[in-house]
Amino acid sequence: MARRRPRLIATDLDGTLLRDDKTVSDRTVAALAAAEDAGIEVFFVTGRPARWMDVVSAHVHGHGLAICSNGAAVVDLHAGRRMVEVRPLDRATARDVVTTLRREAPGTAFAMEFTDGIRHEAEYPPLHLDASVAVGPAEELLHEDEPGAGAPLLKLLALHRDLTPDGFLALARTAAGHRATITRSSPTALLEVSGLGVSKASTLALCCAERGISSDEVVAFGDMPNDIEMLTWAGTSYAMGNAHPDVVAAASGRTVANEDDGVAAVIETLLAAP
Template structure:
C-alpha cells in the first residue's frame, strides 16, 4: 500500500476527479468512505467536479453523490452536464463533422481494420464491426461516413466524440499512430485498456474545459487538486496546481502528476481529501 505523496496547496478551492479507475472502484461503485469524503469537502466549501470520458447518460454511477453546484465535465471535456437537472447538457464543445471524417479516412488508410462509433449529444451509433455497446441497445448501425453525414434539415445533433477501435494494435501504439497521422485536426486520447481511441475537437480536453469552468468561478489552477489514472487525464493533471496519479495509473500519468495516492480499490481519492481537510 502506498500513502499519498504530494505537497498540499495552501488553499484548495476545487477538487477535480476522474471516475473510472479513479473515484470508482472496479465494480463501478462509490465506497462509503469516498461518499463521506466528498460530502465533507463540499461542507468545507471545496467544490467537487467529476471530470470523465463518460457521456452524460452514464453518469448515474455518481448522481446520488452530487452536492453543491452539481456540474460535471463529460466526454473528455466536450460536454458540461448538470447532474441536478436529469443530466442535462448545458455546454457543448463539439467535434466538427468534417474533422471527424478526416480522422476516419486517415485511420482507415493508416490503420486498416479500424472501426468507429459516433457519440452525439443524443446518443451513440456505431459501425457493424465496432464492439457493440450493451448499455445502448437502440444505437443506429451504419458506416461512420453515413453516421457523420448531415441530415437534410441541417440541424443534426452535435458530435461530441468519435471513437476508434482496432482489434490488433496495442493501445499506446494506436494512440501514437493516430496522433501523428491526424492530431492536427482533432484531440486524440484514450482511457480504455484496449486499443480504443477517443477523438474530440481540436483543443478540447478535460483540462481546457476545467480551466474554463474554473475561470468562471475565479478559481486559479493553483487552487485545484486533480486525480486521474489514464492518458486522457494527463492534461488535467498537468494543468492543476496539485495532482495525483492513482496507484493503479498508467506510467505516463504517474510521470505527469505532482504526486501519487492509493489505488481506486483502496479509496485513493478519499485518502487525499481526508488529509486536505485535516490540514485545515
C-alpha cells in the same frame, strides 16, 4: 500534498474515484461530502457520456455540474443530466479522421457519441450500457443533409483489435493529431477523438475561470492518458496507484489505487491539515 486547502477538487471516475465494480465506496462518499461541507467544490471530470453518470448522480452536492465526454459537454446532474455547454467535434473533421485512420490502420472500427446517443459501425462491438441509435458505415452516420441540422457530435471512437493501445494512440496522433484531440482511457486499443483543443483540462479551465478559481487552487486526480492534460494543468495532482506510467510522470503526486480509496485518502488529509 497541497500547501493550502484547495477551492476545487477535479476527479476522474473510472479507475480513479470508482472502484473496479463501478461503485463509490462509503468512505469516498463521506470524503466528498466533507469536502463540499468545507466549501470545496467537487467536479467529476470523465470520458463518460452524460447518460452514464448514474453511478455518481446521488453523490453530487453544491452546483451539481460534471464535465463529460472528455470535456465536450458540461452537464447539470441536478437537472436530469441536462447539457449546459457543448464543445462539439466538427463532422467534416471527424470524416477526415475516419479516412486517415482507415488508411493508416486498416481494420479500425468506429463509433460516434452524439448528444442524442451513440451510433456505431457493424464491426464495432455493441455497448453494454445502452443500445445504439443507428448502425452503419461511419461516413453515412456522420452525414447530415444540411450543416448543423443533426445532433452535435461529442466524440469519435476508434477501435483496433490488433494494435497495442499506446501504439495505436501514437500512430493516430502522428497521422491526425493536427486535426483533432486524440486520447484514450480504455485498457484496449480504443481511441477517443474530440474537437481540436477540447480536453478535460481545457473545459475544466473554462469552468474554473467562470468561478474565479486559478489552476493553483485545484487538486486533480486521474489514472489514464485522457487525464494527463488535467493533471498537468492543476496546481496539485495525483496519479492513482493503478495509473498508466505516463500519468504517474505527469502528476505532481501519487496516491493509492482506486480499490483502496485513493481519492478519499487525499481528501481526508487535505481536510485534516491546519
